[in-house]
Amino acid sequence: MNLTRRNLITLAGSAVAAGALSACGSNKGGIGEGSSPSASGSAAGNAVSLTQWYHEYGEAGTQDAVKKYAAGYDKASVQVKWNAGDYAKLLSAALLTKDxxxxxxxxxxxxxxxIKAGQVADLTDAIGEAKSRFNPELIERMSYEGKIYGIPQVVDMHLLYYRRSLLEKAGLQPPKTFTELVAAANKLKTKDMGGLFVGNDGIGPIPTALLYASGNDWFDEGRTKAGFLDASFYKALTDFRDLFNSGALLQSASKDWFDGSPFANEETAMQWGGLWSMTDIQKTLGDDFGVLPFPAVGDKGKQATMFGAFGACVAAKGANVEAAKEYVKWLWVDQTDHQVDFANNYGTHVPAQGELAPKCTKLAEGAGADAAKILADFGKPASDILWSGAMGDAFNAAVSNIIKKKADPAKELAAVGSRVTAELKRVKG
Structure with missing residues (x-):
């Protein structure tokens, strides 16, 4: 995933996203240079023909899998289009055309x-009574004013990977507080290995983790203003700034944070990354690693992590809305065997329907089981549905200035807060 899935998780309009919980996906991005549509579906001669878009997932076999799922649908022929490049940009453009x-x-x-532009169909009836089987926070994230507009496909989450043997050799316990994380990063770094890697820009998706781990959120409870204009978040950012400038962070790795290669290749002792990388990391390191949520930051902080999911949507202005709804229900609500396959056999992920997790062998023991527990105990959606791109742009710029240019957090974020208030009035209006 590029930040398609990875963004998804930073996900999704979040501070860094770009990069947000998505979250599994392509290591390149989303859509842009699309591949030619692939005709699927056993009903090749069916009068109803549907088109279905995916971004380019990075996990081997995923493209063949989704085409196989579509081919099993007998009420319509489904043309699967697999897209590489800037998926979000291409999708936004397509929704404004006849294509x-x-x-x-x-x-x-x-x-x-x-949603406000009427581009997506209401899927409340499609998901129906099965709503209770899905992660409730994801259902809420894909809902607005009581209606569900997306059906979660698979859950991805962020994790702190650490080498067990290196921490043990250094006499360290897995860090549960940010102070412990900083101490470990400094003690573990060597001339050949970074102590901690969070991204080649030195920041990656960490601002979102700092937000939650310091006990803050995107908005206040009433969603009327920014929820991060707090001294605890200001201090979290300046504490991270100190780490950024300490030399303990690896800031030039072979891949970026959403790829597990820097950790697996021993370029860094610890890495903030995604669950989706666990399969490849295990192939290289075996059991010599563990996973953690982001450590608690400050006096009121608590351990936390971000998660997200791509949601299946139906175009409200498409030619076959009801047929598309029926297909989406069949694929992401009814076909539980496909959902387990999708989550378990192409990277490591958590099924969006929680009751299916025990059927995923990669979540049954070891680090996979630990990740599933972290998700249940410490997971938070990567962003709020009202968090817009304009808010994210302002937030990202401010955080970069605070960390890289030593700007004053209170002053920088006050301007973001004003932008958030104005944007909330716009999107609610």
Whole structure:
């Protein structure tokens, strides 16, 4: 995933996203240079023909898998289009033209602007009584004013990977507080290995982790203003700034944070990354690693991590809305065997329907089981549905200035807070 899935998780309009919980996906990005549509579906001669869009997932075999799923549907022929490049940009453009895909995936479900513009269909009836089987926070994230506009496909999450043997040799316990994380990063770094890696820009998706781990959130409880204009978050950012400038962070790795290679290749002793990388890391390191949530930051902080999911959506202005709804229900609600296959056999992920997790062998023991518990105990959606791109741009710029240019957090974020208030009025209006 590039930040398609990885963004998804930073996900999704979040501070760094770009990069947000998505979250599994392509290591290149989303859509842009699309491959030619692939005709699927056993009903090749069916009068109903649907188009379905995916971004380019990075996990081997995923493209063949989704085509296989579509081919098993006998009520319509389904044309699967696999897209590489800037998926979000291409999708946004397509939704404004006549070339609208009937079914498409969107990071964390559709944006509030898609919903307000009438671009996505209401899927409340499609999911029906099965709603209770899905992660409730993801259902809420893909809902607006009581209606569900996206059906979660698979859950991805962020994790702190650490080498067990290196921590043991250094006499360290897995860090549960940010102070412990900083101490470990400094003690573990060597001339050949970084102590901690969070991204080649030195920041990656960490601002979102700092937000949650310091006990803050995107908005206040009433969603009327920014929820991060607090001294605890200001200190979290300046504490991270100190780490950024300490030399303990690896800031030039072979791959970026959303790829587990720097950790697996022993370029760094610890890495903030995604569950989706666990399979490849295990192939290289065996059992010599563990996973953690982001450590608690400050006096009121608590351990936390971000998660997200791509949501299956139906174009409200498509030619076959009802047929598309029926297909989406069949694929992401009814076909539980496909959902287990999708989560378990192409990277490591958690099924969006929680009751299916025990069927995933990669989550049954070891680090996979630890990750599933971290998700249950410490997971938070990567962003709020009302968190818009304009808010994210302002937030990202401010955080970069605070960390890289030593700007004053209170002053920088006060301007972001004003932008957030104005944007909330716009999207609610």
């Amino acid at each position: 609208i895909p009937d079914v498409f995936e969107s990071e964390m479900g559709p944006s509030i602007d898609m």
